[in-house]
Amino acid sequence: MGIEERRNREKLARREAIIVCARELFLAKGFNATTMDEIAQRAELSKGTLYLYFNSKEELYVTVMSEGLKILFDRIEETFNLDLPPDQVIRKLGEVYYRYYLDHRDYFRILFFLEHGDVSKQLPRELIQANLDKGIRCLQLFAGVVQNGIEEGIFSPVDPRKAALAFWGATNGILFLFEEELNREIIGMDVEQLIYYTLDLFIKGLLKK
Amino acid sequence: MGIEERRNREKLARREAIIVCARELFLAKGFNATTMDEIAQRAELSKGTLYLYFNSKEELYVTVMSEGLKILFDRIEETFNLDLPPDQVIRKLGEVYYRYYLDHRDYFRILFFLEHGDVSKQLPRELIQANLDKGIRCLQLFAGVVQNGIEEGIFSPVDPRKAALAFWGATNGILFLFEEELNREIIGMDVEQLIYYTLDLFIKGLLKK
Amino acid sequence: MGIEERRNREKLARREAIIVCARELFLAKGFNATTMDEIAQRAELSKGTLYLYFNSKEELYVTVMSEGLKILFDRIEETFNLDLPPDQVIRKLGEVYYRYYLDHRDYFRILFFLEHGDVSKQLPRELIQANLDKGIRCLQLFAGVVQNGIEEGIFSPVDPRKAALAFWGATNGILFLFEEELNREIIGMDVEQLIYYTLDLFIKGLLKK
Amino acid sequence: MGIEERRNREKLARREAIIVCARELFLAKGFNATTMDEIAQRAELSKGTLYLYFNSKEELYVTVMSEGLKILFDRIEETFNLDLPPDQVIRKLGEVYYRYYLDHRDYFRILFFLEHGDVSKQLPRELIQANLDKGIRCLQLFAGVVQNGIEEGIFSPVDPRKAALAFWGATNGILFLFEEELNREIIGMDVEQLIYYTLDLFIKGLLKK
DNA sequence: CATGAATGAGCGTTCATTCAT
DNA sequence: GATGAATGAACGCTCATTCAT
The missing domain is CATH 1.10.10.60 (Homeodomain-like)
Incomplete structure (x- = not known):
């Protein structure tokens, strides 16, 4: 045995x-x-x-992606458990995302920037479902935080789900810009400056005037 | 003849x-x-x-990209020539970008989402330089609009370049989210809703309280 | 096992x-x-x-050449070990070379007559070095024999290295003539006659009057 | 007209x-x-x-070769018309050959060293015949000079044709050695030294003791 | 269970030759 | 006669996958 x-x-x-x-x-x-x-x-x-x-190179690739996703999701969930005020949770989430980008550049690129082609197309669903569920859960938690902020009167009355998605998209988009050498030449400043700037802008947009 | x-x-x-x-x-x-x-x-x-x-597959690829970029840049430049108030220019720019995403999904993906790998690495610089210059120019125009908005007293005093970049990154990021089938399942709403929402959020963040 | x-x-x-x-x-x-x-x-x-x-066509080619060279070098070295008087060693060497030309026409052509172009240019040096060393060694042995002949008083006082090289070049040159169909028409006699004639002429040139 | x-x-x-x-x-x-x-x-x-x-790349190649041959043959024939003593004619011929090698390296390589492959195989005979005839004629002239030398008592009684061919082969062979980079490393001296050395050796072999 | 030799379809690129104009 | 666009068969090389041991 x-x-x-x-x-x-x-x-x-x-x-x-x-x-x-x-x-x-x-x-x-x-x-x-x-x-x-x-x-x-x-x-x-x-x-x-x-x-x-x-079974194939593709399956190996997806497995790698899954491991990377797990780490990210874990960090995000931790953040929600920190019991901070809504605006600070959101800022923290941005920082966590950026931190992950810094600490796990390899995973980050594989997850979000690399061409996956049809990699995931013909793979068994169960390889993906767990990650999908986690993603949905994270989004719900995020929307919940925004909802709280609205109820507490510190955020304007927005659609919480949309806010969460806009946040995710915007953050991702900024980091994405820096992936291309050519873009970097156009941008002419470093990631950190821009990501924090965008975070602040976003939160400012949420906060009640 | x-x-x-x-x-x-x-x-x-x-x-x-x-x-x-x-x-x-x-x-x-x-x-x-x-x-x-x-x-x-x-x-x-x-x-x-x-x-x-x-001369090569790479050159063909870059040519395809250039044609797509040209269309986009032309549309963007038109927008700057419209002589609208700063906040409306910015909204219009978002709409133009989204419109391009709708009308030229193929170009859009090739330009912004597909992994280009080392495609552009060993190509003669001049093939790329023109596009680069246009990109830089667009960004300057954008920053100029923000600057105007600040001077006219309708925008908060922000760094105009950063604002322009954040706008570009955020818009791109939203559209990017919808590229992955898996993300779409998580998001559960359509692009249009989210892109306009994000536009408004962004402009709200810029406007003076 | x-x-x-x-x-x-x-x-x-x-x-x-x-x-x-x-x-x-x-x-x-x-x-x-x-x-x-x-x-x-x-x-x-x-x-x-x-x-x-x-690893490449080139490497295969060089390997083929090496195998052919090895056979030739082995035969040549045997000759040096035969412990004959200097003039007889040289004649024997000519015969060995000619014998190799007869026995291994394919290797001979590949080694000496075929255009190698840039085959060896971008190959790792170590693939070639061994053969180079052997070649240099053979030449030294040859020069040594001439030197002995001079010291023993049977050869005129010549530069031993030059003599060795001239011998190699001349022998090769004769065989080379016969490689071209057109040359053969001009020559109108067979290799054997000419190669032995040249050998004798060469040795006669070395011998003291 | x-x-x-x-x-x-x-x-x-x-x-x-x-x-x-x-x-x-x-x-x-x-x-x-x-x-x-x-x-x-x-x-x-x-x-x-x-x-x-x-009609083809091959035919063009052969035409190039013919032009190069013509130049060489003309120079050689001039030499025979110079009316020098036999040993000096022969030395002169060697020099002419070496001179051609220096002045027309391009033709020389094309004529003697480059892989012709099956270039000449399927070409019309008339493209080649003229050159062939010239070659045969040159050889006869050379043999005639040797014959004269023998009759004048300055050369040993050798087969004039063989001597001429040996001379041509040897000279060619020396120059040929220097075509390969690897050989040059083995040789370690320059062409000029070796070619003149070989010429002298050859003539010494011809001269009566 | 682990191996690694063998496969073979496929790739981007080249170039002598042809032929409609 | 001269053109030059078009062809298409090759080429050297790669690599995910298989399978006998």
């Missing part, structure tokens, strides 16, 4: 190793430019073994 | 046909997944002919 | 098979006109497999 | 221009690496026009 357990542990460790190596490479070179050979080599496994753990 | 003219017309038409076919395919499948064979086939030309008009 | 050995044997055999097929084709058609497809087909392997054994 | 003459002149000039451009390119890049496009461009003609003057 102990043998079987050890084997299971080893299998999990191996799986994890593959994911880690794949993530590093997918980030550095994108989905297409990363080869299964490279992943296998970096993980010190044979190429065939990769196919024991993942 | 008329002969040469007709030939030139035909050449331009053929060039345009290639661009059209390439755009459709690049949009549908991304840069990497689109092959020169497919483009040639769709354009009913031989593969070799493509290389008479474009 | 024996399994691994057998596998290694098989791999080596396959590698050798590739080299053999490549040699035949390179000889028959030259470097450029020979395609990897043809080599693969002749070796009854897939094209991809070729690239498991050789 | 004058019109037709002018046309003929123009046609010849055009033909010559093609040959000149082709030679420069064939030398610089070899047969395969030179494209008809480049030749056409350099000659400021359309690619189609090339095919009005030459």
